[in-house]
Amino acid sequence: MGAEEGEPKKRGGKSGGKSAERGKKKDAEKKRDHVLTRAVVIPSARLSWRKFNALKELEKKYRELRRRHPDLPSHYVYTAAQDAATRVKSFMALKREGKAKTEKPEIRRISIWLDDRLWKPEGYTAIRVSTHRGRITIPLWPTKQFWKHLNGGWRLKSQPRLKLDEKRRAVYVYFVFEKVVEERPAKGIIAVDLNENNVAVKAGGRVYILETGIRNITVGYHSRREVMQSLKGNRYTSRALKRNELNKKSDIRRKAANFVVREAERLGAAIAVENLPKEAPKNMISRVDDPVLRDRIYKAGFRSMLRKIIRKARERGIPVVKVNPRRTSSTCPRCGGGLARGSAPRLLRCPHCGREWGRDVAAVINIERRALEEGRVPPGPMPDDPMPEVAWLPMGAWARRKSLGAISQELSAMTA
Numbered sequence: 530m531g532a533e534e535g536e537p538k539k540r541g542g543k544s545g546g547k548s549a550e551r552g553k554k555k556d557a558e559k560k561r562d563h564v565l566t567r568a569v570v571i572p573s574a575r576l577s578w579r580k581f582n583a584l585k586e587l588e589k590k591y592r593e594l595r596r597r598h599p600d601l602p603s604h605y606v607y608t609a610a611q612d613a614a615t616r617v618k619s620f621m622a623l624k625r626e627g628k629a630k631t632e633k634p635e636i637r638r639i640s641i642w643l644d645d646r647l648w649k650p651e652g653y654t655a656i657r658v659s660t661h662r663g664r665i666t667i668p669l670w671p672t673k674q675f676w677k678h679l680n681g682g683w684r685l686k687s688q689p690r691l692k693l694d695e696k697r698r699a700v701y702v703y704f705v706f707e708k709v710v711e712e713r714p715a716k717g718i719i720a721v722d723l724n725e726n727n728v729a730v731k732a733g734g735r736v737y738i739l740e741t742g743i744r745n746i747t748v749g750y751h752s753r754r755e756v757m758q759s760l761k762g763n764r765y766t767s768r769a770l771k772r773n774e775l776n777k778k779s780d781i782r783r784k785a786a787n788f789v790v791r792e793a794e795r796l797g798a799a800i801a802v803e804n805l806p807k808e809a810p811k812n813m814i815s816r817v818d819d820p821v822l823r824d825r826i827y828k829a830g831f832r833s834m835l836r837k838i839i840r841k842a843r844e845r846g847i848p849v850v851k852v853n854p855r856r857t858s859s860t861c862p863r864c865g866g867g868l869a870r871g872s873a874p875r876l877l878r879c880p881h882c883g884r885e886w887g888r889d890v891a892a893v894i895n896i897e898r899r900a901l902e903e904g905r906v907p908p909g910p911m912p913d914d915p916m917p918e919v920a921w922l923p924m925g926a927w928a929r930r931k932s933l934g935a936i937s938q939e940l941s942a943m944t945a
């Protein structure tokens with residue numbers, strides 16, 4: 530079972546006192562803590578009918594609570610009310626954005642929230658839950674994720690949730706872990722730009738284009754699936770293909786995210802990324818012709834990769850600077866003019882200063898500049914040369930190497 534991310538809350542630094550200095554030093558020296566939360570899901574062992582039925586009844590009662598069912602331990606009322614409030618809140622938010630599918634909030638899958646007085650851990654491999662049929666011990670199968678959080682300085686927050694699994698006659702327990710991580714000061718910036726088919730990274734005077742091939746994977750599976758769907762009775766294979774495709778992509782994204790974060794850690798740098806809108810960047814894929822395919826690429830995920838990078842960075846106390854994504858890939862990094870179409874598909878030309886840019890190179894330089902302008906990171910050696918060396922790295926090359934430092938050395942050796 531995976532861990533999912535809770536929205537990290539920012540907590541202002543421990544900057545007590547010096548109000549006179551305030552405003553002057555602004556963000557540059559403000560320390561930030563991040564309260565990180567992660568949900569980890571653990572399956573229980575198969576339960577006896579007695580236990581499972583008790584939980585099932587409990588779930589049913591819990592559901593009926595909204596109609597004021599009286600004969601339940603009183604704390605369930607409290608947690609059920611909380612649960613209902615959360616659902617209503619998120620429904621109202623959806624409705625405001627015009628995205629709600631129904632007129633009233635609907636409860637499709639229900640989970641039982643346990644408050645402190647309703648459950649007790651028994652070591653780390655079982656929990657005890659109070660029900661209307663007395664206390665029930667639920668043996669658990671802790672996952673690797675669970676131990677990793679427990680041993681990695683995360684604190685278990687109270688209030689796990691229970692979800693019933695009829696088929697397995699078992700439950701899933703959702704635990705929430707919490708950790709406060711203090712951001713360390715950054716010495717410089719690594720700028721990162723996510724593209725359909727590569728990740729552009731600018732570190733120091735060099736731009737590295739890490740090829741990911743995600744677009745090719747999407748296109749390949751898309752056409753294979755079309756063939757499959759034209760044949761009969763291939764639903765299973767088609768689904769298997771889909772799973773395969775998603776696994777492959779998420780594996781690459783994870784590797785690329787790890788690479789970036791490792792590099793930032795090695796250099797003691799902050800990470801600069803575009804602050805992508807919630808609804809993913811349509812302009813990034815506007816040039817793909819097939820609308821179905823476009824939609825799939827679009828959903829597939831810049832955001833998921835961005836989330837991965839931010840999440841890993843926060844865990845390690847690496848500052849993340851999110852910059853305004855407006856026109857990052859269509860502004861000339863040298864003179865600030867608007868770029869026009871260049872002599873090749875991904876090339877852009879500046880009509881003002883005459884310089885030609887790779888689209889991804891221009892974007893990542895602009896991202897770096899905007900991040901420096903925010904002033905949270907001391908500029909260090911300012912990139913006065915706006916035309917950095919560009920190294921294009923095929924998947925096999927960057928995924929194998931440990932760091933850009935090693936790659937840099939190899940490149941220097943090659944050009945020397």
Ligand SMILES: [Zn+2]
Pocket residue numbers: 861862863864865866879880881882883884
């Ligand atoms: Zn220019």
